[in-house]
Amino acid sequence: MVKIGLEIHVQLNTRTKLFCSCKNEASKKPNVNTCPICLGMPGSKPLINEEAIKKAIKIGLMLNLNFSKKMFFSRKSYFYPDLSKNYQITQYELPVGTQGYFLINVKGRIKKIRIRRIHIEEDPAQIIHVGGSITNAEYVLLDYNRSGVPLCEIVTEPDFESSEEVIIFMKKLLSYLQHIKVFDIRKCKWRCDVNVSIPKGNRSEIKNVGSFKGIKSAINYEIIRQESLINKGFEVKRETRHFNASTNTTELLRTKEEEIDYGYIFEPDLTSFELSSYIKDSEDNMPELPEEIIKRLIKEYKLSKNNAEILVQKDPLFVEFFEKCSKMYENKKKLSNWIVGDLFKCLNFQEKSLFESKIKPNDFVDFLNLMDSKKITERLGKELIKEYVEKGIPPRQLMNRKNLNLLSKKEILNVIEKVIKENPKSVKDYQEGKKIVIDFLIGEVMKKTRATADPKITRELLEKKLKNK
Amino acid sequence: MRIKEYLRKVEKGEILPSKEIPRIVEKLDKLNEKYSCFITLNKNPRITSKKGRLRGIPVVIKDCICTKGLRTTSGSKILENYFPVFNATIVKRIEEEGGIIVGKTSMDEFGFGTFCTNCAFNLPKNPHDITRSAGGSSGGAAVALAMSDLPLLSIAESTGGSISCPASFCGVYGLTPTYGLVSRYGLIDYSNSLDKIGVMGKSAWDCALGLSVIAGKDSNDQTSIGEEKDYTRFVNKKYIEKNISGKIIGVPKEYFGKGVDKQVKKIVMNAIKKYESLGAKIKEISLPYTKYALSAYYVIALAESSTNLSKFCGLRYGLATEIKGNADEYFSSVRTKGFGKEAKRRILLGTYIRMKGYRNKYYLKALKVRKLIIEDFKKAFEKCNVLMAPTMPFIAPKFNEIKSLTPAQQYASDILTVAPNLAGLPMINVPVGKINGMPVGLHIIGNHFEEGEILSFAGAIKW
Numbered sequence A: 001m002v003k004i005g006l007e008i009h010v011q012l013n014t015r016t017k018l019f020c021s022c023k024n025e026a027s028k029k030p031n032v033n034t035c036p037i038c039l040g041m042p043g044s045k046p047l048i049n050e051e052a053i054k055k056a057i058k059i060g061l062m063l064n065l066n067f068s069k070k071m072f073f074s075r076k077s078y079f080y081p082d083l084s085k086n087y088q089i090t091q092y093e094l095p096v097g098t099q100g101y102f103l104i105n106v107k108g109r110i111k112k113i114r115i116r117r118i119h120i121e122e123d124p125a126q127i128i129h130v131g132g133s134i135t136n137a138e139y140v141l142l143d144y145n146r147s148g149v150p151l152c153e154i155v156t157e158p159d160f161e162s163s164e165e166v167i168i169f170m171k172k173l174l175s176y177l178q179h180i181k182v183f184d185i186r187k188c189k190w191r192c193d194v195n196v197s198i199p200k201g202n203r204s205e206i207k208n209v210g211s212f213k214g215i216k217s218a219i220n221y222e223i224i225r226q227e228s229l230i231n232k233g234f235e236v237k238r239e240t241r242h243f244n245a246s247t248n249t250t251e252l253l254r255t256k257e258e259e260i261d262y263g264y265i266f267e268p269d270l271t272s273f274e275l276s277s278y279i280k281d282s283e284d285n286m287p288e289l290p291e292e293i294i295k296r297l298i299k300e301y302k303l304s305k306n307n308a309e310i311l312v313q314k315d316p317l318f319v320e321f322f323e324k325c326s327k328m329y330e331n332k333k334k335l336s337n338w339i340v341g342d343l344f345k346c347l348n349f350q351e352k353s354l355f356e357s358k359i360k361p362n363d364f365v366d367f368l369n370l371m372d373s374k375k376i377t378e379r380l381g382k383e384l385i386k387e388y389v390e391k392g393i394p395p396r397q398l399m400n401r402k403n404l405n406l407l408s409k410k411e412i413l414n415v416i417e418k419v420i421k422e423n424p425k426s427v428k429d430y431q432e433g434k435k436i437v438i439d440f441l442i443g444e445v446m447k448k449t450r451a452t453a454d455p456k457i458t459r460e461l462l463e464k465k466l467k468n469k
Numbered sequence B: 001m002r003i004k005e006y007l008r009k010v011e012k013g014e015i016l017p018s019k020e021i022p023r024i025v026e027k028l029d030k031l032n033e034k035y036s037c038f039i040t041l042n043k044n045p046r047i048t049s050k051k052g053r054l055r056g057i058p059v060v061i062k063d064c065i066c067t068k069g070l071r072t073t074s075g076s077k078i079l080e081n082y083f084p085v086f087n088a089t090i091v092k093r094i095e096e097e098g099g100i101i102v103g104k105t106s107m108d109e110f111g112f113g114t115f116c117t118n119c120a121f122n123l124p125k126n127p128h129d130i131t132r133s134a135g136g137s138s139g140g141a142a143v144a145l146a147m148s149d150l151p152l153l154s155i156a157e158s159t160g161g162s163i164s165c166p167a168s169f170c171g172v173y174g175l176t177p178t179y180g181l182v183s184r185y186g187l188i189d190y191s192n193s194l195d196k197i198g199v200m201g202k203s204a205w206d207c208a209l210g211l212s213v214i215a216g217k218d219s220n221d222q223t224s225i226g227e228e229k230d231y232t233r234f235v236n237k238k239y240i241e242k243n244i245s246g247k248i249i250g251v252p253k254e255y256f257g258k259g260v261d262k263q264v265k266k267i268v269m270n271a272i273k274k275y276e277s278l279g280a281k282i283k284e285i286s287l288p289y290t291k292y293a294l295s296a297y298y299v300i301a302l303a304e305s306s307t308n309l310s311k312f313c314g315l316r317y318g319l320a321t322e323i324k325g326n327a328d329e330y331f332s333s334v335r336t337k338g339f340g341k342e343a344k345r346r347i348l349l350g351t352y353i354r355m356k357g358y359r360n361k362y363y364l365k366a367l368k369v370r371k372l373i374i375e376d377f378k379k380a381f382e383k384c385n386v387l388m389a390p391t392m393p394f395i396a397p398k399f400n401e402i403k404s405l406t407p408a409q410q411y412a413s414d415i416l417t418v419a420p421n422l423a424g425l426p427m428i429n430v431p432v433g434k435i436n437g438m439p440v441g442l443h444i445i446g447n448h449f450e451e452g453e454i455l456s457f458a459g460a461i462k463w
């Protein structure tokens, strides 16, 4: 049986960095969000950002952890150009919490993944390789905007048996982290160290995998590599490996003998922290967890289970969007169908998040109202929402701009006359009994009117006209 | 001239700091040629007209404390041309009270030394005999005071005795406050859980004045605690008269043991007896864990300092060398060139005791011993108000005597100062006599945050 464990690093979406008051914000300009503390200048001292502690505790609550009464920080020493002090302030002996779990659904079966511990630490600066990759760059540049950004490290027990389980876990974890508002997929980075072992072998650790696709390839490659070693009678040694995304393989970084001794000591510039008051604060301010939201959506809005689940899974913003819209719109079923249906489809197609699109609850509800009051057809609606997502122009404006108000009977009749004139063969077929041809003719009317003709009225008028001929 | 008198004259307008300070700097510059107590003399100090408690007073600062725009080397070649981009909290406080920073005093590299002989730059010389050590690591801070009668205030720093030792060797007052009472923000760390910024002066009153300005909680240092107070009231004559009588002075027998010079013992015991005449009682006590203090101190201090020094690698500031090879090779070349012998020794020892297999045996054990030593003192302070002992086991040694000492013998000279430093207790050196013209110091140790008490004792007797 394959055993897989994860060490997941997620950046927390705090307002400021972990140990200084610099903004926790990516910037195009390098080294703008920096100060003596995150640059490791002599004489500077770290100051804890309490927001990071509270957010880590929320993660702990979500993962059912046992919290430590007291926690403190440690120095993990190693020399690397991205570390401003050549040690990282992290947690070693007493982290935020230990021994929790997270449930995942593997093909209908609920599986418990044990969480060993979570802790808080600082992110190093970013190394930018110029003129090549890590192995052949001409030189490197350092950007300290990232230096000191708070990370939460989540360590699981080796409870996964396949890459599929890992992906299910990661997707759920990241979605939940967004729901409890500690992580923002648009701004915060995440990365994973993956431990893989198979029977009769030692575990190998694959460092810094940063995508679902990468996780899958790395694990699958690693299983095959280890199996083939054992089949050939070789030993699987304990080692640290690196994932090469361009070849989808893992490569040896160092063996166990070459492991770095981090020489942990307590961080003497920071006092120890009693967690009880922080835990209370986080409990009081804990957002709804996704399963609670699903239940509430079904109960309060009578949504189908399917629609409720899709709304929640996608992005916490959708739930917020749905609830804002529903304050202004009665037919919740229709509302959720349009969000889960066409809106999702269009966003996916455009590869946009709800956040990036300029869709606002007001305009969206107005758009549904246009359809309800028959000012536009559903068919036209489906066209308009595409443009709405793409260009960010609300449907009513699009309509006015393009003069897409619904046509009167007389106007439709004019178009029908034209269509009949242009398609004598179809007309003949219809009159000879091939009634199905009428759908083609309706389609032609729609094309000419850019879907501003009501399809029902069009059919009636067309049938009448063809009978009269 | 004494600071008290200088302040009075400034107040009355008899002294104009804008005229007086350049004269003082000029004198210091001349004296420095002989005693080398400054690494950097601030020849164009910012002379403010702020009317604070240090109005117009020239202040010298140990070179491990960051002064914005004024070179700060921490006594190391690796920071030879380092100009801090921010002021330490205590520098800000001094300037806000009208103090004028006139120089940065010499020290053992990063504070690593007992004799101020591990210096990257010129060695400070003892003004009582220039063939002798000034004491370390705040050697320059003590020499700057002892070499003249200029009205200076001197800010120093102690990790294991770096204020008491040079104060004792040079015959000045040296106050090390309770750990945490004075903000360390802007102090270039030696050992963060032990480092304390303190004051040296020519009287207990000078120390009290300096402490009043620099003490108190600072939001930039998470380990800082304590309130702001006017400490000068504890050295007020009337307060002292009322205060000393009936107090119990603990004399730990372990501090008068082997290795402490006989004449030193005698002078210190005589000094302690003088307090009896003021109504205090003397009580012999025991601090049984004293014998473990030295090892525990060096283990903790070196473990911490070896990580503190990691940041000096030639990337963003400090010494840089030609960029060759990979990052590790570059860092090594900078550090090989920039650090002195003692710094290298301490990095190696400090790294060793943090490693797997040794961490439990040394580092974690030393932390436990530290707790026992704190307990030792706690018990003592249940029975006594202050403790008294010699500050240093001997008078300032000659430079050529120091050369023949092994590093272990040098470390052993800290035997009397490391325990109270480990326990984070406040202590003050009081010059109480001389042997062959060389000063002998009495060490008064107080309970946590009892700076007022030890200042009051220090101010009680004029020597």
Ligand SMILES: [Zn+2]
Residues within 6 Å of the ligand: A017, A020, A021, A022, A033, A034, A035, A036, A037, A038, A039, A148
């Ligand atoms: Zn910063």
